[in-house]
Amino acid sequence: MDDRIAEHAAVLVDWSARIEEGDNVVVSVAEGAHDLAVAVARALGERGANPVMTYGSSEIDRAYLRAHDGDFDDDPAHELALYENADVILSLGGGRNTSALADVPGETRRAAAKASEEVRDARRSTDRISTVHPTRSLAQQAGTSYEAYQDFVYDAVLRDWESLAEEMARMKDLLNDGTEVRIVTRDTDITMSIEDRTAVNSTASVADDSHNLPSGEVFTAPHATDGEIRVDIPMTLRGKRVRDVSLKFEGGEVVDYDAAQNPEVIAEILDTDDGARRLGELGIGMNRGIDRPTDSILFDEKMAGTVHLALGRAYDACLPEGKDGNDSAVHVDLITDMSEDSRLEIDGDVVQRNGVFRWEDEL
């Protein structure tokens, strides 16, 4: 077995999930994630944790959902009890076809999601981490070879996380001390307020309330956005390729939009509800192991030299105690390259220029 699989498992179990002896762990194994699951099982055995392995298959979900009449039972007792009694959930992604759920009606998905709210809450109350094992399907989605994709994934995952967490803490402090962010590129000039907001250092560890491996971003919940932004990292949204989205904000709301490919997807997202027209997140990618977009939000939004803005729901962690942020049924991240002719300002100070942070040599 590739040594990197065992290293991935060790980072997941120790750095990310902080698993200890006696922890009750649910490991969700995707169709193509068997080898990572073997390595994780070994790591859990060494640490004396107690795994239950579940099988996460989009093909199985599709078969079940399409066959069902849509009147789903709420929160089945066995499923709820499993997660209510779990300390940790490790989701090992890595399927065999990223389009496997393409022909499940949206209505069915929404009905199933609505019937499992308590299960979702129980899952959210665990120390949960999502990661992916490299598969040929994900390599295809990224438009690259399997071997190159494996290298890509391990470069992103096998970081010196402690050192990256320290660097990200600087960015977090700058955001927490500031009141206004301005982003400028060739096609972008946008400002947003971050007053009264708390930035989150997403270190790929439950110790920092971070639930993705890899991670490597600092994010907050902006408001009162004004100006225009060009989203130049392409991505697949709702099964369709979307390129070069532009958004115009006035008083915190999107007042105009366009896209070079499939603009109707953006229209559909904006029309979800009132909150979908406002921002829920400003994120700053800081993972230098991620050097190119791969059409996977798990990786793309953490790419060093990018920022992302999410339309929709804000995370509570960024809001003052007891205060609600932007609410919406959606949270759609849109990513902009900052590596050329770009700058990120906080209260008029340039914090990053052409993808390089103030504390790095070149600035």
Added chain:
Amino acid sequence: MDDRIAEHAAVLVDWSARIEEGDNVVVSVAEGAHDLAVAVARALGERGANPVMTYGSSEIDRAYLRAHDGDFDDDPAHELALYENADVILSLGGGRNTSALADVPGETRRAAAKASEEVRDARRSTDRISTVHPTRSLAQQAGTSYEAYQDFVYDAVLRDWESLAEEMARMKDLLNDGTEVRIVTRDTDITMSIEDRTAVNSTASVADDSHNLPSGEVFTAPHATDGEIRVDIPMTLRGKRVRDVSLKFEGGEVVDYDAAQNPEVIAEILDTDDGARRLGELGIGMNRGIDRPTDSILFDEKMAGTVHLALGRAYDACLPEGKDGNDSAVHVDLITDMSEDSRLEIDGDVVQRNGVFRWEDEL
């Protein structure tokens, strides 16, 4: 997808597990059983049942067990809660290597088994059914090609179960009305008492307390065994091929034994405990879809024209209410071919001769 996979799923869900709308089902999916799991998911969706898919991988079990220090936590709460809240467990076997657990120390397995007694009890209190999806590994174990093995499995599983259940009920009645069974072949002449015992009609349905698909046997719990038997269906026991076992009984206990290959495996089994030297089961195979041994007990013991005797533990279902049968940590089935020069007698009446039952034409 092969139509027979969907038929297999339908037999499993409807005839075997009697699944109804709202049932909470755990589906355990072996490494090679994905396609059957897709078909089962579709069937469960159609019937409005609620599945949780678990992943049953010997490679994962091996990695976990070998890495663990052996001091296992008793009955982890999340695992116990899952099964305590399940109505049905469908175990879809079909791995990729029948020897995957060969290098897990016996001591570790026993410690793990001992730490999960409540989990096992919770599983036993569900309507549980075990079946297998044909895999190349199982074809190899059977010494045949993949395609031939697929035909074999579906011949065994896709029976007219109602009609077979009726035929088996005849055999059950004969055993319940009788007091002594005698089995005679070229190398066998053995008698055992079945007085005060209840025969079980193993119809592959939880409705008859039968938990294997395929099934197709009638069994009881004999005692006071005397005589000699030659076990001529070869099988792999504890990872070793065992051929032509002979056992000599006096007063219900094995007093002598031999085997043409690996007799030490039989010695080891007999030395487990006192109960391992006595019989726990007499079973009569009646599934005519199973026409050859495949070195898999799930199929072999149900083969029409065979009987099997199990050393060790008896099933409570065969005993009078409140009375205990033979107790042992083991239950090892040993199968004898009855298709030639053989007869099965109950109280002196020939019930089966050369593999053909009294109610069939040829007798």
